[in-house]
Amino acid sequence: MDTAGNSAASRDKAYLMHPMTNLKRHLEIEPTVVTGGKGIYVYDDTGKEYIEGLAGLWCTSLGFGEERLVEAAARQMRQLPYYHQFRGMGHHVGIDLAEKLLSIAPAGMSKVFFANSGSEANDTILKLIWYYNNALGRPQKKKVIARIKGYHGTTLAAASLSGLPHMHKAFDLPMPGILHTDCPHYYRFGKDGESEEEFATRMADSLEKMILEEGPDTVAAFFAEPIMGAGGVITPPKTYFEKVQAVLKKYDVLFVADEVICGFGRTGKMFATETYDLKPDFMTVAKALSSAYLPISGVMMSQEVFDGISKQSGEVGVLGHGFTYSGHPAAAAVALETLKIYEERDILGHIASISGRLQDGMRKFAGHPLVGEVRGIGLIGAIELVKDKATHESFDPKDGIGAFCQDRAQEHGLITRGMGDSLAFCPPLIITAAEIDEMLSRFGKALDDTAAMVDQKKLAKVA
Ligand SMILES: Cc1ncc(COP(=O)(O)O)c(C=O)c1O
The missing domain is CATH 3.90.1150.10 (Aspartate Aminotransferase, domain 1)
Known part of the structure; x- marks a missing residue:
């Protein structure tokens, strides 16, 4: 209650715009x-x-x-409450976290870029993919394919990548050049008499058809959550990723595994990339990275894409991307402690x-x-x-x-x-x-x- 006797629930209606809520209906119910x-x-x-x-x-x-996370944040706030990692600057906790993440990441991941949310990380990846293809001299290879019912966040690019109608409708999204292929939900979309493997083949064929129709030289990347979370916790049908990855390889299309929900043990392995034998070029991590006690996300990438990005930044003069709070020391300290707890326990x-x-x-x-x-x-x-x-x-x-x-x-x-x-x-x-x-x-x-x-x-x- 505030001094006027209003509960927090009734006060919030005056001041708060609740995300992912029917705002009109919300006015009638107590949060x-x-x-x-x-x-x-x-x-x-x-x-x-x-x-x-x-x-x-x-x-x-x-x-x-979890007191240890509270303490980790407090300790870091006393030591160094803020510093950035722009223009060759750094701090120990950010470097330690990058090292730690790569030490537990699946084979093939080589560099980490920090952001503050899953959406920012996915936006970052899209920009880096465009940057990379410019570096390789293929400026026309820029389209991205994601999936119906996928969820990748709510910023312009991340919402565009998401395949949920309410995230596009009346927002004038998706942005041009972002396409959506089928949702691989066997129970819902499998045909009568079709086995799970046959369904997976049909999904991969449909992706291939889309790439061919668009022109393989125009398709840069495929974004997928190993398990589709906000779309309904849709687990991949047997052989789906094996078949999809073969198509991506055939047409030189980068694979982005959005591990924002699945990362850090959720599927039983440290990353779902291991659970489903994925070979991504980029991985998005967030959420359980810090147990959500402070906002932090990461983009992990292969050495190959890093080399292209690095070449391009050499030509431009600077990698013109980053956030004030990228790898914020307090968030990085909490993330490091979280990873330590995962191991210790x-x-x-x-x-x-x-x-x-x-x-x-x-x-x-x-x-x-x-x-x-x-x-x-x-x-x-x-x-x-x-x-x-x-x-x-x-x-x-x-x-x-x-x-x-x-x-x-x-x-x-x-x-x-x-x-x-x-x-x-x-x-x-x-x-x-x-x-x-x-x-x-x-x-x-x-x-x-x-x-x-x-x-x-x-x-x-x-x-
Ligand atoms: C798979 C996936 N990617 C990206 C995001 C976006 O993360 P954020 O809300 O931190 O921007 C989410 C959020 O739920 C998610 O589930």
């Missing part, structure tokens, strides 16, 4: 104001407890209240020991009358609700089934995210087996509430 957290739990201003089933925005990997071992609990636990809902598909790997997954299990028919978006289930989950003390009618799980990586059980139990109650509503409104036949 949930989060005031603190501990481990996988957060608390609102009424004291209600929630399991953060999405780790905030897929990011607070070490959960809430053997986060990959922990994930290996409990990911089955999440995946098996989610799959126990597969028989529920509303559940169409359960998908996921490691500590990420989604449960998709459908109107008709046999035909996979979706509910009418106007029925807002996913949003209803999300709201009911929140009522039962679980924060999850409904993306369409897919409900996502991406808890802090420190979650325990007992906490996974509790998270899924709260979800089960929300699912039953949803089934009751669907039944009552006769939106589908709930047995």
Whole structure:
């Protein structure tokens, strides 16, 4: 409450423009104001407890209240609260972080550029790809292909790369030269009688067709999340990336793996690039890099692309790109400490020991009358609700089934995210087996509430 007796929730309507919110509808509902957290739990201003089933925005990997990260930031703020890395300047913590990142990165990554968000990192990559192709004397090779339902951020280029209609509509996006190929969601887009491998072949063929139609000498790069996150936690169908990478190689198209959600253990390996045997030219990292305690992101690239960029900057005279807060010392210190904690606590071992609990636990809902598909790997997954299990028919978006289930989950003390009618799980990586059980139990109650509503409104036949 402020001195006039207004709650934070009612005050925010006067001052705050909430991202990714229906602002008109928002004026009619009270936002949930989060005031603190501990481990996988957060608390609102009424004291209600929630399991953060999405780790905030897929990011607070070490959960809430990790004192070592607080201390790392404080120590660095006392030592050197700010310095940049422009024009040959540097600081130890930024250099140490770059070294550390490359030491754990998949083979082939050679240099790191720091930014402050996933969007900035992806914008940076697009610029560097153009710069690189100019260096190679192929100024016409500039188009980029991303995917329908992909999510790469919200700045001009990152929103353009994203393949979600609400991110383009009325924003005059996507920018010219950014194209979208098919969404590789086998459950939703596979044809009758088509195997997963055949579907993957069709996806790769469709990408090849697009490259040929545009002209291979005009297509510079392909952007993909190893698992599509905000598009609905869509895991790649078997053999998809193998086939797609063969097409990219054939036409000399660079591959950008956006590891903003998947990086740092989420899929069971340190990077999903290893889980799916990817050979990217660029990798985007953010979120779990600092457990989201401070904003920092990174672009990792191969020596080959770095050499081209470096040649170009020699010709231009300077690499005309960078942010005031690129590799901010406090954020870099928190990131370094985060990576240290992952190692000391053997986060990959922990994930290996409990990911089955999440995946098996989610799959126990597969028989529920509303559940169409359960998908996921490691500590990420989604449960998709459908109107008709046999035909996979979706509910009418106007029925807002996913949003209803999300709201009911929140009522039962679980924060999850409904993306369409897919409900996502991406808890802090420190979650325990007992906490996974509790998270899924709260979800089960929300699912039953949803089934009751669907039944009552006769939106589908709930047995
Ligand atoms: C895969 C992916 N890339 C990029 C971004 C954008 O990151 P940011 O919100 O930090 O700009 C996100 C954000 O959720 C993401 O999931």
